[in-house]
Each structure stands twice: as C-alpha cells, then as structure tokens.
Amino acid sequence: MNKLIIIAAVGKNLELGYNNNLIWHIKEDLQFFKNQTINHHILMGSKTYLSLPKLLPNRKHIILTSKPKNTYPEDVIVINSIDEFNIVRDSINDDIYVIGGAYVYKEFINDADEIILTEIDDEFSKADAYFPKIMYEDYDRVIISENKNNIPNYKHVKYIKKNR
Numbered sequence: 002m003n004k005l006i007i008i009a010a011v012g013k014n015l016e017l018g019y020n021n022n023l024i025w026h027i028k029e030d031l032q033f034f035k036n037q038t039i040n041h042h043i044l045m046g047s048k049t050y051l052s053l054p055k056l057l058p059n060r061k062h063i064i065l066t067s068k069p070k071n072t073y074p075e076d077v078i079v080i081n082s083i084d085e086f087n088i089v090r091d092s093i094n095d096d097i098y099v100i101g102g103a104y105v106y107k108e109f110i111n112d113a114d115e116i117i118l119t120e121i122d123d124e125f126s127k128a129d130a131y132f133p134k135i136m137y138e139d140y141d142r143v144i145i146s147e148n149k150n151n152i153p154n155y156k157h158v159k160y161i162k163k164n165r
C-alpha cells in the first residue's frame with residue numbers, strides 16, 4: 002500500500018495561510034518542499050491548486066473539487082469525493098503527498114501515515130487558514146533539520162503514526 006504523507010508549513014499557532022496565499026516566504030523551505038515531493042503524486046484542494054502560479058514540474062497533480070472534471074487541464078487527476086480518491090489511490094504505485102489546504106488536511110489527517118511539518122518559530126495574527134489539531138501522542142516525532150539562521154527560525158519535523 003502506498004503511503005499518504007501530509008506536508009505543510011505552519012506557524013506556532015498552526016497558521017497556514019491568508020487570503021489563499023502563504024503568509025511567509027522562506028526560499029529554503031520551498032526547496033525542501035520540492036525535494037520531498039519531486040517525482041511523486043501530490044493531492045490538493047481546488048483552492049490550493051488555484052493558489053499555485055503554475056503546475057509544479059515533475060509531480061502528478063490530484064485535485065479535489067466538486068466541480069466538473071472538464072474544467073481542469075487534461076494532465077491532472079480530478080477527484081470529486083474522498084470515496085473516489087480511495088479507489089484511485091489503490092491504482093497508484095507511489096507515495097501520495099497531501100499538500101493542502103486547511104480543508105483537505107482536516108479530511109486526511111486521520112488517514113495519513115506521516116506528517117512532515119515546517120514548524121516556523123513565529124506567530125501570524127493575520128492568518129485565516131489553520132492546520133487541524135494534531136494528536137501528538139499518536140505519533141513519533143523526528144526532527145529532520147533545524148534552521149536557526151533564518152528569521153524566523155524553523156524546524157523540519159516528521160511525525161510518524163504509531164502502530165501502522
């Protein structure tokens with residue numbers, strides 16, 4: 002079975018974004034996101050899809066939406082429900098990264114095998130999208146890297162679901 006891996010960058014209060022955009026710009030974190038997701042499938046909600054400047058190269062996009070499939074480019078996989086996603090997931094021989102946004106993270110957080118977070122050491126009062134509550138006791142926490150030179154500081158942390 003392929004793994005379902007959530008990947009997100011969050012502030013200290015689990016802030017995710019504002020006005021359908023990220024609140025911060027951390028170039029090295031965008032590179033980290035690219036390194037993690039490159040050559041894999043990425044699953045996202047329609048709003049996160051709309052927030053992208055273009056399709057991300059070398060990744061197969063899976064978009065969740067209630068809208069008709071023919072309103073999307075031909076080279077993306079369009080999914081109209083979680084049930085449909087679960088059927089399509091069975092036919093994908095690859096790990097699937099759930100890349101947002103708030104609504105989609107909430108729908109998949111209980112199913113995810115891993116959560117990879119960029120934990121940003123700052124608060125963002127302007128946020129209007131938040132990552133869902135994490136049941137920390139259900140995961141083993143591994144620090145991948147720490148960046149204390151950037152302002153704000155941030156850590157890359159992997160939460161691995163226990164008993165999988």
Ligand SMILES: NC(=O)c1ccc[n+]([C@@H]2O[C@H](COP(=O)([O-])OP(=O)(O)OC[C@H]3O[C@@H](n4cnc5c(N)ncnc54)[C@H](OP(=O)(O)O)[C@@H]3O)[C@@H](O)[C@H]2O)c1
Pocket residue numbers: 008009010011016017018019020021022023045046047048049050052065066067068080081082083100101102103104105106108130
């Ligand atoms: N910090 C980060 O790492 C990060 C990552 C990604 C996004 N973000 C931020 O998150 C915010 C966007 O999040 P969001 O919650 O507003 O939107 P979203 O989760 O990206 O998309 C929500 C949309 O997805 C579709 N959808 C979700 N579940 C569905 C289902 N079960 N069946 C059919 N369609 C479904 C619906 O689209 P339709 O309306 O088309 O039906 C829904 O309106 C932005 O601020 C963005 O910048 C942050």
